[in-house]
Amino acid sequence: MIKVIAFDFGNVIYKLHNKKFIKRLEQYSALKYSKLFREVLNSDEYELLEIGKIGFDKYFKIMKKKTKLKLSKERFIREINGRLNEIPTTLELIKKLKWKFKLILVSNANQIDFSNVISKSEAFKYFNEKIISYKFGYKKPSFMIYLELIRVARTNPKEILFIDDKKTNVKGASKLGINSIQYKNYDQLLKDFRRYKIKL
Numbered sequence: 001m002i003k004v005i006a007f008d009f010g011n012v013i014y015k016l017h018n019k020k021f022i023k024r025l026e027q028y029s030a031l032k033y034s035k036l037f038r039e040v041l042n043s044d045e046y047e048l049l050e051i052g053k054i055g056f057d058k059y060f061k062i063m064k065k066k067t068k069l070k071l072s073k074e075r076f077i078r079e080i081n082g083r084l085n086e087i088p089t090t091l092e093l094i095k096k097l098k099w100k101f102k103l104i105l106v107s108n109a110n111q112i113d114f115s116n117v118i119s120k121s122e123a124f125k126y127f128n129e130k131i132i133s134y135k136f137g138y139k140k141p142s143f144m145i146y147l148e149l150i151r152v153a154r155t156n157p158k159e160i161l162f163i164d165d166k167k168t169n170v171k172g173a174s175k176l177g178i179n180s181i182q183y184k185n186y187d188q189l190l191k192d193f194r195r196y197k198i199k200l
Contacts, residue, residue, distance in 0.1 A: 001100060001157050001159060002101065002159060002160070002179065002196050002197075002198055003101065003153075003159040003160070003164070003199075004099055004101060004102045004103075004104060004155055004159060004160045004161070005102075005103055005104070005113070005152040005160075005161045005162075005198075006103075006104040006105070006106050006149055006153070006160060006162045006163065006178075007090075007094070007103065007105055007106070007127075007159070007163050007166060008106060008107060008108075008140075008166075008169065008183070009059070009105060009107040009109065009118055010084070010107065010108070010109075010165070011096070011165035011183065012087070012088060012163055012164065012165055012183045013087060013090050013091065013094070013123050014051055014085060014086050014117070014118075014121065015084070015085045015086075016083045016084060016085060016088055017083040017085065017123045018037070018041060018162040019044050021079060021080065021082070021083035022036055022037045022040060022085065024079055025040065025060070025067075025069065025071075025160070027074060028069045028070045028071045028127050029067045029068055029069050029070070030068060031067055031127070032080055036067060037127050039063060039066050039067050040063060040067065043063065043066075044129070045058075045059050045062045046063075046110075047061065049110045049111075050109065050133050050139050051133055051134060051136075051137055051138060052111070052133070052134035052135060052136075052137055053137075054108065055111070056111055058066060059110075060073050060076060061110060063163065063169065064076075064093050065084075066114055074164045077116070080112060080113070081112065081116045081117050083111065084113065084117045085113065086122075086123075086173045087123065087186075088143060089120060090186070091123050093125065093186075093189070093200070094123050094126050096100045096200045097198075097200070099157070100199075101198075102129075102153065103126055103127045103128055103129075104125070104129045104130070104131070104149060104152060104153060105118075105125060105127040105130040105131065105132075105164070106131045106140065106145065106149055106164075106166060107130075107131070107132055107133065108139040108140050109132050109133055109134060110134045110136050111133050112131075114132055114134065114135075118132070121190040129153075131145060131148050131149060131152065133145070136148060139163065140166070140169040140172060141166075141168050141169045141171065141172030141173075142170075143172065143176060146162075146172060146175075146176045146178060147172050147176065149173070149178065150163070150178070154189070156167065156180075157176055157177035157178045157179075158177060158179065158193040159189070160179060160197055161178075161179045161180070161181065161198070162178050162179065162180045162181070163180075163181045163183050164180070164181075164182065165182065165183045165184075166184060167182055167183070170182045179196065
C-alpha cells in the first residue's frame with residue numbers, strides 16, 4: 001500500500017523548456033546551439049552548481065567566459081527562470097493527493113531555479129518534505145538521494161511511489177526498492193496510479 005508519493009519538479013510539475021532557452025541565448029553568443037547547450041547546461045560547472053559545490057556567481061563567471069555571452073547576470077537569470085512553466089494538471093493532482101498521502105519533492109535544482117521558481121510555485125506548499133540537490137549535495141540518480149527519500153519518508157521503500165520524467169532516475173530509485181513511475185503525460189500517470197491502486 002502506497003503511503004508516500006515523491007515528485008520530481010522539472011517536466012513533471014513544471015515544463016522545462018531548455019531548447020527554447022538555449023535558442024534565446026544564441027543571440028548573445030557566437031557559439032552554435034549544441035556547444036552553447038553543453039557549456040550552459042551540461043558542463044562540469046553546471047553539475048557543481050546543481051549539487052551546491054559552487055555558487056551561482058562563480059558558475060556564471062566561468063560559463064560567461066567560455067561562451068562569451070554578451071548579457072548581464074540579471075538578464076541571464078530572467079532567461080533561465082523563464083524556461084520553467086507550470087503544468088496545471090499536475091498541480092491539480094497534487095492538491096488532491098495532499099489529503100491522502102505524504103508528499104515529498106525530490107528535485108535536481110540549482111539555487112537560482114529553487115529561489116526564483118520552485119519555492120515560489122503554488123505546488124511547493126503542498127509538500128511535507130523537500131529534497132533539493134544543491135542543498136543536499138547529491139543529485140539523482142545518486143543512490144544517496146534515494147536513501148534520503150526513504151529516511152524522510154519514514155516508511156518502507158515499498159510504500160513509496162516516486163515519479164520522475166527521466167528513465168535513469170526512475171531506475172535509480174527502483175534499485176533501492178522504491179516503486180517508480182516514469183512520467184510521460186497526465187493520462188499515462190493516471191493509468192499508472194490505478195496500477196498502484198491510488199484513488200483520487
